[in-house]
Amino acid sequence: MLIRSGRDGLQHPLSSDITPRAVYQGRRALLRAMAAGAGGSVLAAWAERDALAQAPGPGRLAPLPGTRSTVPGAVTMEKPTAYDDVRGYNNFYEFGTDKDDPARHAQRLKTDPWSVQVEGLVHKPGRLALEDLLKLSPMEERLYRLRCVEGWSMVIPWAGYSLSRLIERVQPQGSAKYVEFVTLADKAVMPGLRGSVLDWPYTEGLRLDEARHPLTLLAFGLYGEVLPPQNGAPVRLVVPWKYGFKSAKSIVAIRFVEHEPRTAWNKAAANEYGFYSNVNPEVDHPRWSQATERRIGEDGLFTKKRKTLLFNGYEAQVGQLYAGMDLRKNY
Numbered sequence: 001m002l003i004r005s006g007r008d009g010l011q012h013p014l015s016s017d018i019t020p021r022a023v024y025q026g027r028r029a030l031l032r033a034m035a036a037g038a039g040g041s042v043l044a045a046w047a048e049r050d051a052l053a054q055a056p057g058p059g060r061l062a063p064l065p066g067t068r069s070t071v072p073g074a075v076t077m078e079k080p081t082a083y084d085d086v087r088g089y090n091n092f093y094e095f096g097t098d099k100d101d102p103a104r105h106a107q108r109l110k111t112d113p114w115s116v117q118v119e120g121l122v123h124k125p126g127r128l129a130l131e132d133l134l135k136l137s138p139m140e141e142r143l144y145r146l147r148c149v150e151g152w153s154m155v156i157p158w159a160g161y162s163l164s165r166l167i168e169r170v171q172p173q174g175s176a177k178y179v180e181f182v183t184l185a186d187k188a189v190m191p192g193l194r195g196s197v198l199d200w201p202y203t204e205g206l207r208l209d210e211a212r213h214p215l216t217l218l219a220f221g222l223y224g225e226v227l228p229p230q231n232g233a234p235v236r237l238v239v240p241w242k243y244g245f246k247s248a249k250s251i252v253a254i255r256f257v258e259h260e261p262r263t264a265w266n267k268a269a270a271n272e273y274g275f276y277s278n279v280n281p282e283v284d285h286p287r288w289s290q291a292t293e294r295r296i297g298e299d300g301l302f303t304k305k306r307k308t309l310l311f312n313g314y315e316a317q318v319g320q321l322y323a324g325m326d327l328r329k330n331y
């Protein structure tokens, strides 16, 4: 692993530094294929991932390169969480509620073919095939903190592009004020749907201006490869200043609506999970404090917890979205 500290002063390894040379070269071939309009090769490679699932680290899945994002705040200087933790310690309740359930059960998720239905208050509704989504905008690599409402956090190198690129494409009508995200609910492959922890399908929502914020990421990959199924393949949201549950996995529909949508977690416990769910050390969860967090990988016996930051440390970028709002009321 190479820690880059030269030209641009970055102290953390981005996945291009971590990835073995052979994979990096394969990635460049893939880039050329994609440039030539062969989005299908990504899908074929996705389908191959089961055969590769036993390999130890990056290099298992189809490469999905991105150029380093220039969006302000999109590349934290912190050390990325180990790949095995990123893909082995997950919340994806459709596959079970234990942290290792998604890694065990989500391998059955079928991501080819895949499409996302765009509907509601837009001038250009319709069904977008994954291969078209992949080509909608250049892939960027972003290194985001993600803070789970349960009190742990990770730093993950994602590949994707701002959701705003898709929003521009579908042209919201003036009456659209919120965006609702609907995720896959397939009883045939998701054992968690037999339970009633949540009202399936898992849905989430953002205010339209939050959805348009350049940091709101439509993610297709991590660590330089397509998303592992347990991380929400083939396409998910990552909203780094909000608790992790806002980052909906395996999205099948995006709806533009006039009124604040209900969300799966809000329906399950409205007093615990509000619509906004911005990371905020001063607003406790009714059953626990949110003042500190445990960074996954730093959990030695004597390791100090980290202080949780307002908006997960993205206040400079997103604080303005909430100017004048009472963040205790709008939790």
Ligand SMILES: Nc1nc2c(c(=O)[nH]1)N[C@H]1C(S)=C(S)[C@@H](COP(=O)(O)O)O[C@H]1N2
Binding pocket: 086, 089, 090, 091, 092, 093, 094, 146, 147, 148, 149, 154, 183, 184, 202, 230, 231, 232, 243, 244, 245, 246, 247, 248, 249, 250
């Ligand atoms: N469809 C769906 N999306 C989901 C969840 C889920 O259970 N189902 N869990 C959320 C929660 S609580 C967190 S913390 C993040 C975890 O993402 P990761 O496993 O990729 O780190 O996914 C979020 N997205």
Ligand SMILES: [Mo]
Binding pocket: 091, 147, 148, 149, 150, 243, 244, 245
């Ligand atoms: Mo979470």
